[in-house]
Amino acid sequence: MNSIKIFSPATVANVSCGFDVLGFCLDSIGDEMIIHKTSEKGITITKIEGYDLPYEATKNVAGVSALAMYEALQPDCGFAIEIYKKIKPGSGIGSSSASAVGSIFGMNELLGKPLDKTALTKYALKGEAIASQSEHADNLAPAIFGGFTLVRSVNPVDVLQLPTPNDLFATLIHPQIEIKTSVSRAILPETVNLKSAITQWSNVGSLVHALHTNDYEVLSKSLNDVIIEPYRKQMIPHFATIKKAALESGALGCGISGSGPSIFALSKGKDTALGIEKAFQNMYSKTDIEFNTFVSKINTEGIKIL
């Protein structure tokens, strides 16, 4: 096998209460990439469609993660990468993670899978870092492992795979404004109230419990962010109205996807998820901001060969 086509999924990081540690994987949106083994050594990016991104490997997220893995493994070949970018950069659903993961997942397959998922996460972090100026894996881990993940640590990489209730769907709306991850990190406070922190870790604990027990009621109560959302919601036009619409349409919870501006809602069953999408569309079409929406089952497989 000298070429491989892969699907690198979009992801939702943080999941309300789990800032910097929780995430889940989507399946209805993701980048496509084709990776070719080449006789010439090194990493080259030969095609980019969809969005305007740098071809130079050292400046491209997919290139940087590929180079990190390439230098570590020192294979007897090179790789050419074609990127068909579907996830808009800066949308808040793991666009840079999908790029960072896609190249190295494909290379690993072409090399006969010398690396496990944890090692892949390690190299993907290098790509993620140039996009967000920090090594965080809350988008990378769900893209690589699938389903819900909890990142215990990035150095060393330590990821827990959490169970995914069967009937869980996500609805997303992406208001077409760009928020850079680095900026949305900068507005966060360095310290938080102990009382709020206790509420947050109670919610993280009960969210994990809810995923293990398929308890949608507890899941719903846990999807509550008292620490990050109060700061970041100010950057997203009509966030409060969208959240209200989601909850009134039966969402289990609704919050900022990653660092925004995308907003996610989780719900039990596809019908509810579609109803929430309609509510999002009704509400946002009254504004003058362009947007798009979609519904996705939680993707328990993660990144895959097409």
Add this chain to the structure above:
Amino acid sequence: MNSIKIFSPATVANVSCGFDVLGFCLDSIGDEMIIHKTSEKGITITKIEGYDLPYEATKNVAGVSALAMYEALQPDCGFAIEIYKKIKPGSGIGSSSASAVGSIFGMNELLGKPLDKTALTKYALKGEAIASQSEHADNLAPAIFGGFTLVRSVNPVDVLQLPTPNDLFATLIHPQIEIKTSVSRAILPETVNLKSAITQWSNVGSLVHALHTNDYEVLSKSLNDVIIEPYRKQMIPHFATIKKAALESGALGCGISGSGPSIFALSKGKDTALGIEKAFQNMYSKTDIEFNTFVSKINTEGIKIL
């Protein structure tokens, strides 16, 4: 049935990472209480053995919770309470909770169980509040529900029962100094670093995951408190040495039980737990502080009729 004898267990609150929300139940130490139905109305405390505590119901933890429940239910009888206190007040293993829970559990049984565990927790909180000047249920919940519990909220009471790995044992050492819960709460900061808070909620999430998956390795990594322990350990003589001894003897983790001064270690298997106890004894017998130690299986049943 006009009289009932009950065992009200000691408990460990916080469990390192889960300040104010997590707790587990012990079975080798607890108070005994005998509750009698009386024709005369009201709550009286007729006997207290073990420690010197007030007989006046409005000043006694067991009396205050009993009165709260009594006033709510307004039964056609009264109750006389005998307390055989085995858990030393101020030891950090839920002494006041055991008292608060014991009286109302017994009364509820004698009345034909009109209240569920959540309602019992609600009235027990009233007793706990006079001991610690705050309504917290991280000792009450494991005493009532058994096993590991996560308290989502006290108003309204919302408790999650977490699974307990079969082979999990606790070793405790109680240095005979008294730390009042109210004092040990007062030394805590009002704000904490966001970075530390993220580590803490990552640990809470992974501890819950570890309990669900019987994963002792993840359990061990999760038993880490970066927020509260740095403050409270200063109040406990030789804490660092005890913790080191526990970990070197194979403990999964070791931390302050509740607000201290008791220290708990968790381990897989009774032999390891007994080895840790020996290490505690060896170490602390070199000091001039009186102490006692014990080993306990995690009590999955909670408070019970004897």
